[in-house]
Amino acid sequence: MFCEKAMELVRELHRAPEGQLPAFNDGLRQVLEEMKALYEQNQSDVNEAKSGGRGDLIPTIKFRHCSLLRNRRCTVAYLYDRLLRIRALRWEYGSVLPNALRFHMSAEEMEWFNHYKKSLATYMRSLGGDEGLDITQDMKPPKSLYIEVRCLKDYGEFEVDDGTSVLLKKNSQHFLPRWKCEQLIRQGILEHVLS
Amino acid sequence: RFIFLFRNNTLKLVFLLFYKWRHYLRLSSIVGKDLVLSHTGKQETCCPYLIGLSFIFPCRPFLFQDPIKGSKLELPLWLAKGLFDNKRRILSVELPKIYQEGWRTVFSADANVVDLHKMGPHFYGFGSQLLHFDSPENADISQSLLQTFIGRFRRIMDSSQNAYNEDTSALVARLDEMERGLFQTGQKGLNDFQGWEKGQASQITASSLVQNYKKRKFTDMED
Numbered sequence: 315m316f317c318e319k320a321m322e323l324v325r326e327l328h329r330a331p332e333g334q335l336p337a338f339n340d341g342l343r344q345v346l347e348e349m350k351a352l353y354e355q356n357q358s359d360v361n362e363a364k365s366g367g368r369g370d371l372i373p374t375i376k377f378r379h380c381s382l383l384r385n386r387r388c389t390v391a392y393l394y395d396r397l398l399r400i401r402a403l404r405w406e407y408g409s410v411l412p413n414a415l416r417f418h419m420s421a422e423e424m425e426w427f428n429h430y431k432k433s434l435a436t437y438m439r440s441l442g443g444d445e446g447l448d449i450t451q452d453m454k455p456p457k458s459l460y461i462e463v464r465c466l467k468d469y470g471e472f473e474v475d476d477g478t479s480v481l482l483k484k485n486s487q488h489f490l491p492r493w494k495c496e497q498l499i500r501q502g503i504l505e506h507v508l509s
Numbered sequence: 510r511f512i513f514l515f516r517n518n519t520l521k522l523v524f525l526l527f528y529k530w531r532h533y534l535r536l537s538s539i540v541g542k543d544l545v546l547s548h549t550g551k552q553e554t555c556c557p558y559l560i561g562l563s564f565i566f567p568c569r570p571f572l573f574q575d576p577i578k579g580s581k582l583e584l585p586l587w588l589a590k591g592l593f594d595n596k597r598r599i600l601s602v603e604l605p606k607i608y609q610e611g612w613r614t615v616f617s618a619d620a621n622v623v624d625l626h627k628m629g630p631h632f633y634g635f636g637s638q639l640l641h642f643d644s645p646e647n648a649d650i651s652q653s654l655l656q657t658f659i660g661r662f663r664r665i666m667d668s669s670q671n672a673y674n675e676d677t678s679a680l681v682a683r684l685d686e687m688e689r690g691l692f693q694t695g696q697k698g699l700n701d702f703q704g705w706e707k708g709q710a711s712q713i714t715a716s717s718l719v720q721n722y723k724k725r726k727f728t729d730m731e732d
Contacts, residue, residue, distance in 0.1 A: 315585070317587075321539075324536055324539050327536060328536040332717070333716075333717045373592065373599045376591065376592055376599070377588070377591075377592060379591070380587065380588050380591030380592060381588075383591065384587050384588075384591075387533060387539060388539060390533075391533070391535070391536055391539055395536055406716040406717075406719070407716070407719075453713075454710060454711050454712065454713055454714075455710065455711050456711065457711045461713075492713075495713075496713055499713045499714070499715065500713065500714075500715060500716045500719065501715070501716075501719055502715040502716075502719045502720070505715075506712050506713045506714070508708060508709070508712055
């Protein structure tokens with residue numbers, strides 16, 4: 315049956331939990347090849363139907379056409395869903411993605427990600443007068459300027475605004491400015507401790 | 510007054526197009542349409558149907574080589590929908606049992622007892638798509654779908670709002686995919702509210718991406 319490869323792609327993505335980006339599936343090439351073959355067969359059958367008066371070919375043509383439409387829908391949905399996940403990466407990870415994730419993206423997706431980053435940065439700069447506003451911060455409503463954090467793994471030296479630095483060793487606890495820690499907490503290096 | 514009417518309709522049209530587009534791209538909608546429908550292949554002319562398809566690249570022999578007129582086949586919903594037309598020149602569709610009169614009576618008696626997951630995990634979605642095939646029973650089918658949902662909804666809502674921090678597998682076992690989605694939404698609302706009550710709404714947490722990624726990395730290392 316046609317469109318099986320396309321369905322395989324869709325199912326793989328459908329199974330992946332929200333936020334996860336599986337490696338770019340090269341099976342997409344096979345789908346496109348199948349589409350090309352279907353299209354060419356249909357072209358020749360359509361010509362034969364028109365010139366040779368073979369109306370009996372019409373169900374076959376219709377069938378291939380349905381498969382082409384189905385393949386198209388699956389491919390577009392696959393690519394679009396991946397883009398949505400990649401967009402979410404900017405908000406979750408920040409502008410620099412870990413290497414492992416970057417290997418999961420195709421070259422075009424990487425390019426899209428860079429364009430998106432740029433658009434977002436331009437927009438953020440345009441807010442709040444001269445300084446701009448980082449809207450990827452404070453994703454949860456802040457209650458205080460400083461927060462208590464516990465270190466979940468060894469990170470090393472961490473510089474605070476007034477020049478002093480803190481050693482982030484596993485299980486050490488610190489009282490630090492919220493805006494400095496947010497990124498590290500989101501990355502799982504620190505833990506926000508509620509008092 | 511006419512200008513207002515026009516604007517209203519344009520908004521409606523934009524909304525409809527947007528909704529249609531989102532539906533077109535939603536993965537769950539695509540998976541739902543892959544389900545198989547068995548039907549009768551009928552043709553009014555005497556020619557064999559689907560000639561030569563067995564020789565198409567990539568050279569996998571197709572399911573049915575030249576099926577005989579009147580034969581019964583199982584085809585995926587998307588294919589059946591594409592090949593169907595009002596005059597039934599290529600095929601006609603036989604309703605799956607669960608949408609027929611017998612089962613409709615069972616649903617009307619008590620919708621809650623039925624295991625909709627076993628009956629085809631996309632009961633409502635698939636049932637709605639079936640209406641495309643112009644069956645004389647369409648009115649009854651749509652009523653049945655609606656009443657079944659109404660009958661089951663209350664229990665789903667209540668259980669999703671009351672199961673906090675517990676194993677919900679027994680509660681969702683007999684729900685179809687759409688109902689499971691509803692249940693999950695209810696659970697999310699419950700969890701968010703409980704989190705807010707505990708003062709966790711302002712607590713910065715590791716992103717779910719990070720947590721999932723770490724889990725995967727760990728299992729990769731185990732291999």
